Amino acid sequence: MEQSVSREVCLEHHPTARNKAVAARSLNAGSVIITVPALSSVLYQSAKGQRCDACHRLSSSTDRLRKCTGCAGYWYCGTECQTKQWKAHHRIICKELNRYLTSPEYQSMSEHDRVDALLVSQLFAQFFPNGQEERVQDDQFSTFMDLMKSPARRQCPPLCIKRGTLSASQAKAQDLYDRFGNNNFILHSHLNSYAHGIFPQASRLFNHSCMPNAVAKYIITPSEPVRMDVIALRNIVEGEEITLPYLDPALPSNVRQEALRSNYGFACKCDLCSVTNVASPIVPPPRGSEELENMEIALHIFIFGTPGGTIHIPRGTNYYRTMPDTLTPLLHESYLPAISEIFSRASHEGQYEEALHVGPPLLALYFLKYPLNYPQIGMHALELAKTAWNAIVMNVPTSSRDDVQAYLAIASQVLNNLGPEGDGDGPLEELRLLKQALGENV
Numbered sequence: 001m002e003q004s005v006s007r008e009v010c011l012e013h014h015p016t017a018r019n020k021a022v023a024a025r026s027l028n029a030g031s032v033i034i035t036v037p038a039l040s041s042v043l044y045q046s047a048k049g050q051r052c053d054a055c056h057r058l059s060s061s062t063d064r065l066r067k068c069t070g071c072a073g074y075w076y077c078g079t080e081c082q083t084k085q086w087k088a089h090h091r092i093i094c095k096e097l098n099r100y101l102t103s104p105e106y107q108s109m110s111e112h113d114r115v116d117a118l119l120v121s122q123l124f125a126q127f128f129p130n131g132q133e134e135r136v137q138d139d140q141f142s143t144f145m146d147l148m149k150s151p152a153r154r155q156c157p158p159l160c161i162k163r164g165t166l167s168a169s170q171a172k173a174q175d176l177y178d179r180f181g182n183n184n185f186i187l188h189s190h191l192n193s194y195a196h197g198i199f200p201q202a203s204r205l206f207n208h209s210c211m212p213n214a215v216a217k218y219i220i221t222p223s224e225p226v227r228m229d230v231i232a233l234r235n236i237v238e239g240e241e242i243t244l245p246y247l248d249p250a251l252p253s254n255v256r257q258e259a260l261r262s263n264y265g266f267a268c269k270c271d272l273c274s275v276t277n278v279a280s281p282i283v284p285p286p287r288g289s290e291e292l293e294n295m296e297i298a299l300h301i302f303i304f305g306t307p308g309g310t311i312h313i314p315r316g317t318n319y320y321r322t323m324p325d326t327l328t329p330l331l332h333e334s335y336l337p338a339i340s341e342i343f344s345r346a347s348h349e350g351q352y353e354e355a356l357h358v359g360p361p362l363l364a365l366y367f368l369k370y371p372l373n374y375p376q377i378g379m380h381a382l383e384l385a386k387t388a389w390n391a392i393v394m395n396v397p398t399s400s401r402d403d404v405q406a407y408l409a410i411a412s413q414v415l416n417n418l419g420p421e422g423d424g425d426g427p428l429e430e431l432r433l434l435k436q437a438l439g440e441n442v
């Protein structure tokens with residue numbers, strides 16, 4: 001049976017995942033499929049004092065954050081955010097926070113688990129402010145309680161709330177925590193992760209694919225809860241399932257399968273998993289060898305159509321379906337991390353020739369592993385464009401304006417499809433400045 005959610009999406013039956021989100025009408029690439037506010041979120045330790053704990057805006061020299069004078073552990077951009085969080089949950093957490101953060105239980109947790117421990121505490125404080133009996137009525141929270149539980153049942157950490165109510169609350173907290181593993185999101189700005197958040201409507205709707213046709217981005221607006229926008233990566237036809245990636249599609253297929261099975265309880269049957277159902281066992285030839293050089297040239301030809309020189313935006317999709325067997329070693333789990341490490345180091349240290357030698361095969365590999373318009377493709381193309389531009393400025397003979405323009409064209413297509421997200425400026429502003437430097441109309 002079909003259940004309408006909005007003009008864009010409806011829910012249909014799924015044989016094992018309860019429901020699936022389906023396009024209620026044709027959706028264009030780049031369109032916002034849904035926009036939903038966070039029910040609750042917690043910053044990573046590294047973002048504490050840098051971002052407002054409530055709305056996530058960054059501190060600046062003109063807009064400094066002020067810390068809560070009660071606990072000195074939560075920071076706000078103004079009284080509006082502070083008052084909202086105080087009323088929602090901080091009045092119940094504040095007095096306990098310092099004892100909690102220094103407790104042996106909290107100290108022994110991983111960074112990921114610490115963030116979730118505070119998140120479950122916030123949720124409990126907000127919706128069971130008087131202990132476990134009285135539940136605050138809220139549509140978003142009801143949707144959260146209707147979410148599927150994680151198959152990997154993990155014990156809920158102790159809560160950061162008054163000691164007296166702790167033992168009675170733990171069973172209820174477990175009920176909340178059981179939904180964390182397969183529903184919570186990692187928030188990012190320009191692809192840098194900075195928080196965990198709960199977006200019940202998005203969790204209720206979207207199943208996973210390693211070749212998704214949509215991605216989540218986060219919108220930060222002063223004094224408002226952070227929002228998730230789900231964006232179409234490509235045109236989606238009416239009736240097609242809309243999917244998100246629950247993990248990085250570029251991970252080796254055996255790593256993806258294992259993570260999806262243990263954290264989410266399903267065996268992925270997406271196109272990518274059914275084509276490359278095992279990670280390549282063949283180790284690629286060593287860097288510097290002629291064999292690897294030839295393999296990278298073959299990859300370049302396969303994706304970009306030419307053995308080198310100027311790159312044109314690849315128009316195809318699903319390259320993994322027709323990839324020649326000779327390229328299989330490049331799917332080995334060691335290849336992608338090694339080549340991206342070389343690129344980052346070389347471009348950072350000004351070794352432009354080396355960076356521009358490994359950068360294009362890395363870009364080709366991204367086209368192979370990621371779906372059309374996947375943000376990582378655009379971010380790497382932008383890095384390549386900046387590296388090629390810096391090389392021109394430093395008179396490195398192997399770089400040309402055509403190269404910069406070609407990388408910029410790819411970056412533009414992908415990053416404009418994604419649109420503004422996270423903190424202001426960022427990649428879209430870098431694109432604009434680089435185009436300006438090239439003398440292009442911006």
Ligand SMILES: C[S@@+](CC[C@H](N)C(=O)[O-])C[C@H]1O[C@@H](n2cnc3c(N)ncnc32)[C@H](O)[C@@H]1O
Pocket residue numbers: 014016017018019020147148150182183202203204205206207208209263264265266267268269
């Ligand atoms: C965030 S929920 C997705 C929404 C869910 N379909 C619903 O009706 O509430 C995540 C859960 O959906 C199921 N799921 C998600 N993607 C799936 C897929 N590709 N194949 C099978 N099950 C999937 C798994 O049980 C997973 O733990």
